[in-house]
Amino acid sequence: MTRDHSNELVAIEARYRTRDSNIDSSRYSLSRPSTALMVGELQLGIHSLLSQFVGANLGALRLLEIGCGSGGNLAYFIKLGFKPENLVGNDLLNWRLDHARTVLPGDLVLIEGDASVLQLPDASFDVVVQATVFSSILNWSLQTAVATKIWNLCKPGGAVLWYDLAYRNPSNPDVVAMTKSKIRSLFPDATITYRRITLAPPIARIICDRAPWLYGPLSSLPFLRTHLLCWIAKPLNYDLDTA
Numbered sequence: 001m002t003r004d005h006s007n008e009l010v011a012i013e014a015r016y017r018t019r020d021s022n023i024d025s026s027r028y029s030l031s032r033p034s035t036a037l038m039v040g041e042l043q044l045g046i047h048s049l050l051s052q053f054v055g056a057n058l059g060a061l062r063l064l065e066i067g068c069g070s071g072g073n074l075a076y077f078i079k080l081g082f083k084p085e086n087l088v089g090n091d092l093l094n095w096r097l098d099h100a101r102t103v104l105p106g107d108l109v110l111i112e113g114d115a116s117v118l119q120l121p122d123a124s125f126d127v128v129v130q131a132t133v134f135s136s137i138l139n140w141s142l143q144t145a146v147a148t149k150i151w152n153l154c155k156p157g158g159a160v161l162w163y164d165l166a167y168r169n170p171s172n173p174d175v176v177a178m179t180k181s182k183i184r185s186l187f188p189d190a191t192i193t194y195r196r197i198t199l200a201p202p203i204a205r206i207i208c209d210r211a212p213w214l215y216g217p218l219s220s221l222p223f224l225r226t227h228l229l230c231w232i233a234k235p236l237n238y239d240l241d242t243a
Contacts, residue, residue, distance in 0.1 A: 002141070004139060004141055004142070005114075005116065005139070005141065005142045005145065008137065008138065008139040008142045009092065009114055009142070011138070012092060012136060012137065013092060013093060015136075015174045016093055016136075017093075019174070020095070027205075032205075032209055033208055033209050033212040033215075034201070034204040034205045034208045034209045034212075034215070037199075037204065037208060037212060037215040038198055038199065038201065038204055039072075041197055041198060041199075041215075041219065042131075042163060042197065042198065042229070043076055045163075045195060045197050045229045046076070046080075046161065046163075046229070047080065049161065049193070049195075049229070049231045050080065052231075053159065053193075053231055053233070054126075054127075056081070058077075058080055058081040058082050059081055059082065059083050059086075060086075061082060061086060061126040061127060062086045062087075062088075062124065062125045062126050062127075063077060063082055063086065063087050063088070063125060063126065063127045063128070063129065064087075064088045064089075064090065064120070064125045064127075064128045064129065064150075064153060065077075065087075065088075065089050065090070065128075065129040065130070065131075066090045066091075066115040066118075066128070066129070066130050066133055066146070066150060067090070067091055067092070067115070067130055067131065067132070067133035067136075068089030068090060068091050068096075068097075068100060068110070069091055069093075069096045069100070070096050070099040070100050070103070071089065071099070071100030071103050071104045073129065073131060074087055074089050074100070074104055074108065075103065075104060077129075078104075078105070078108075084104070084105040084107050084108040085107045085108070087108045087109070088108070088109045088110075088111065088120070088125075089104075089108065089109070089110045089111070090110070090111045090112075090113070090115055090118060091110075091112065092112070092113065092114060092115070094112050097110050097112050115133070115146045115149060115150070116142065116145035116146045116148075116149050117149070118149060118153070120153055121153075122152045122153060123152070123153070123154070123155045123156065124153060124155070125153050125154055125155060125158060126154075126155055126157075126158040126159075127154075127158060127159060127160075127161055128150045128153055128154050128158070128159075128160045128161070129160075129161045130150065130160065130161075130162055130163070130164070131162075131163040131164070132163065132164050132165065133146070133164070134146070134147075134164050134178050134186075135164045135165040135175045135176055135177065135178050136174065136175060137176075138174075138176055143186065144186065147186035147187060151187060151189075151190075151234070154234050155234070156234055156235060156236050156237065156238040157234065157235075157236040158233075158234050159231050159232055159233045159234060160187065160190070160230075160231075160232035160234075161230075161231060161232075162183065162228065162229070162230040162231075162232055163227060163228070163229050163230075164178040164227060164228060165177055165178055165226060165227055165228075166178065166179060166180075166196065166225075166226060166227055166228045167226050171202075178228065180192075180194060180228065183228070183230060183232070187232050189234070189235065189238065190232045190233055190234060190235075191232075191233045191235070192230055192231070192232050192233070193230060193231040193233070194228055194229075194230050195228070195229045195230070196222060196225040196227070196228055196229075197219070197225055197227055197228075197229050198219070198225055198226055198227040199215055199218050199219040199224055199225065199226075200224050200225075200226045201226070203218065203224060204218075
C-alpha cells in the first residue's frame with residue numbers, strides 16, 4: 001500500500017465518521033418515502049440486470065460486495081435467491097460491519113479493511129458489487145487499485161454490478177462523479193451496459209417525502225437521474241495469465 005493510498009483511506013474513514021455522527025439517522029430510513037422509493041428503484045434495476053444476464057438460478061453463484069456497509073444490499077441478494085454461504089461482504093468501516101453482523105446470517109463472511117488488498121483468490125466470484133464506493137474515493141490511484149482488485153476477483157464470464165453517482169454534487173465536497181468515461185477507463189476490457197436511474201436525492205427528499213406519487217413522473221426525466229447502474233461484464237475467454 002502506498003502512502004498516498006493510506007492517507008486517502010484514513011481520510012475516507014474520517015469523512016464517514018463525521019457524516020455518520022452528524023446526519024439525522026432518519027435521513028436514510030426506509031420509513032421516509034423518498035428513501036423507500038430510491039431503494040425500491042435500485043432493487044428493481046438490480047433484479048432486472050440479474051434476470052437479463054444471469055437468469056433465475058442465483059443459488060449457485062458466488063457474490064462479493066465491497067463497501068457493503070450495514071448489510072442492506074446483501075440482505076436483498078439473499079431475498080433474491082443467493083445463498084448466504086456464497087456471499088462475502090467487505091467494508092473499510094468497522095462500525096458498519098458490526099451492525100451488519102447483527103442482521104445478516106452467520107454463514108455469510110464479512111471482511112473488514114481496504115478493498116484494494118483483499119486476500120481472496122482471483123476469479124472466485126461470479127458477481128462483484130459496488131454501490132457508491134468509488135464516488136467516495138477522491139484519489140484516482142486508489143480508485144484504480146480497487147477496480148483492478150475487483151476485476152481480478154471476478155470470474156471470466158462474470159461481472160461487476162455497479163451503482164454510483166454520475167454527476168458531482170456541488171454541495172458535497174466528499175464525493176466525486178463517476179462518469180461513463182471514468183468507468184470505461186477503470187474497466188477497459190469489459191462490455192458495459194449502462195442505465196441511468198435514481199431521481200436526484202435532494203429533489204426526492206424535498207418533493208417526494210410530501211408527494212410520493214411524483215417520484216415516478218420526475219424520475220422519468222433523464223436529466224434528473226443522477227446515478228449509473230451498470231453491468232460490467234468480463235469476457236468468458238478472458239486470459240487471466242496474460243491480463
